[in-house]
Amino acid sequence: MSGELKKGTILSENQLSAEFGMSRSPIREALRVLSNEGLIELQRMGAVVIGLTTRDLNELYDVRLLLEHFVLERLSEVNHDSLIKKLEQSIDQMNMAAKYDEYVEFAYQDLRFHELVIIEADHKRILKLWESIREIILAALLITTEKRFRDDKAAVLPLIEQHHEMIKALKSQNTERIQDEVKRHFEDTRNTITASLLNEA
Amino acid sequence: MSGELKKGTILSENQLSAEFGMSRSPIREALRVLSNEGLIELQRMGAVVIGLTTRDLNELYDVRLLLEHFVLERLSEVNHDSLIKKLEQSIDQMNMAAKYDEYVEFAYQDLRFHELVIIEADHKRILKLWESIREIILAALLITTEKRFRDDKAAVLPLIEQHHEMIKALKSQNTERIQDEVKRHFEDTRNTITASLLNEA
DNA sequence: TCTTGAATACTTGTATACAAGTTGGTTAAG
DNA sequence: CTTAACCAACTTGTATACAAGTATTCAAGA
Numbered sequence: 098m099s100g101e102l103k104k105g106t107i108l109s110e111n112q113l114s115a116e117f118g119m120s121r122s123p124i125r126e127a128l129r130v131l132s133n134e135g136l137i138e139l140q141r142m143g144a145v146v147i148g149l150t151t152r153d154l155n156e157l158y159d160v161r162l163l164l165e166h167f168v169l170e171r172l173s174e175v176n177h178d179s180l181i182k183k184l185e186q187s188i189d190q191m192n193m194a195a196k197y198d199e200y201v202e203f204a205y206q207d208l209r210f211h212e213l214v215i216i217e218a219d220h221k222r223i224l225k226l227w228e229s230i231r232e233i234i235l236a237a238l239l240i241t242t243e244k245r246f247r248d249d250k251a252a253v254l255p256l257i258e259q260h261h262e263m264i265k266a267l268k269s270q271n272t273e274r275i276q277d278e279v280k281r282h283f284e285d286t287r288n289t290i291t292a293s294l295l296n297e298a
Numbered sequence: 299m300s301g302e303l304k305k306g307t308i309l310s311e312n313q314l315s316a317e318f319g320m321s322r323s324p325i326r327e328a329l330r331v332l333s334n335e336g337l338i339e340l341q342r343m344g345a346v347v348i349g350l351t352t353r354d355l356n357e358l359y360d361v362r363l364l365l366e367h368f369v370l371e372r373l374s375e376v377n378h379d380s381l382i383k384k385l386e387q388s389i390d391q392m393n394m395a396a397k398y399d400e401y402v403e404f405a406y407q408d409l410r411f412h413e414l415v416i417i418e419a420d421h422k423r424i425l426k427l428w429e430s431i432r433e434i435i436l437a438a439l440l441i442t443t444e445k446r447f448r449d450d451k452a453a454v455l456p457l458i459e460q461h462h463e464m465i466k467a468l469k470s471q472n473t474e475r476i477q478d479e480v481k482r483h484f485e486d487t488r489n490t491i492t493a494s495l496l497n498e499a
Numbered sequence: 500t501c502t503t504g505a506a507t508a509c510t511t512g513t514a515t516a517c518a519a520g521t522t523g524g525t526t527a528a529g
Numbered sequence: 530c531t532t533a534a535c536c537a538a539c540t541t542g543t544a545t546a547c548a549a550g551t552a553t554t555c556a557a558g559a
Contacts, residue, residue: 109539109540109541110541111541119513120512120513121513121515121541122513122514122515123512123513123514125541126330129327129330133334133426135422135423141521141541142520142522142539142541143540143541153422153423156421156422156423157423159421159424160423160424160427163368167360167364220357221336222336222354222358222361222431223357223360223361225334225430226361226427226430229334229426230423310510311510312510312511315544320543320544321543321545322543322544322545323542323544323545324542324544327542342511343509343511343550343551343552344510344511
């Protein structure tokens, strides 16, 4: 995802196990995981690195929006005080992370915020789908957030603000308002992520 | 899924490799796959079998509907003659399968029908999600279809009819009609599958 | 009787070995 | 010069070996 491995590169289990000083077994498992995430494609001989195109990132965000839309549809009409408390805590930690330039922590809290919402829906199958894209989204957020912190630190504030807006919308228990707010937020991150990831790749 | 392994049963790699006369490596991979599908849960020692509840099956159908809804939203306004031709072919094969009591072929064509629609959307990430539930849905269809063929063969006809209706709706290029038809079809299968699977489990 | 502890028989994770098959290059023949 | 065939160096999939850690059982002592 960082672009370190160029699209089309062929990875072999032997080569990787030598490179990382471990045996083929854990490498093999890692390759399966990456394949499930769609980052590599397993073929007869060797695993080929799939480059991330703008389209791929858009598709990733299609799925994020799809999942979160579904989840919020279920949550919107109920009161979720304990969820909101956790979300506020997460935002507080984002602020702390921004203050002390801890971009890893910031990215993690951003992910955490959305994950909390999904978990709240209490839907095993949806949670599985989330888990299947969780790592790749975390990776995207890490790369993007690092870049954001480095290039334009002030750009972090509107991001935090958007999460505040989502909480406000949640409190209103107005389904439409909630969905709008989430959609707007995702459009925003979608653009930022696409821009930073494709620069590096 | 057939209920052969009761909920809570603990599977060990050693035990399974002995039982199936193969080494731990392929068993291990199989367990990962089952874990990704949510049929077992990997814990520190042993993998525990997750029983399928009514709720689990409903959740599975939530996801099917979610995916197909998303896909059809994208397809509905365009003309898809080649897709429709393939879908009609699939229905023909369902009819053949019904005629000659080939329930495996029937179940496969049922799956195929919906898979064709998803493939047509040409969306990598959505296709990955589909692939992650494909096997479990096929298993469900196989069990259900076998039971349907055995108990009440005539019940197969409305099922075929529903697929016809979906094609008609697709031809109309009326988004709302398409979505309604798919929803109705899924409600139907959802109930049938829930009923047959829980009897056996 | 209950608790504690040690031994044993499991478990998984990783490393290595081997078999079967694919790819690519080099050599020999036409 | 081209083509075909063989060989060598790779590949993955599976089997096996080993190390580290965990659960359970049984016995001994409080």
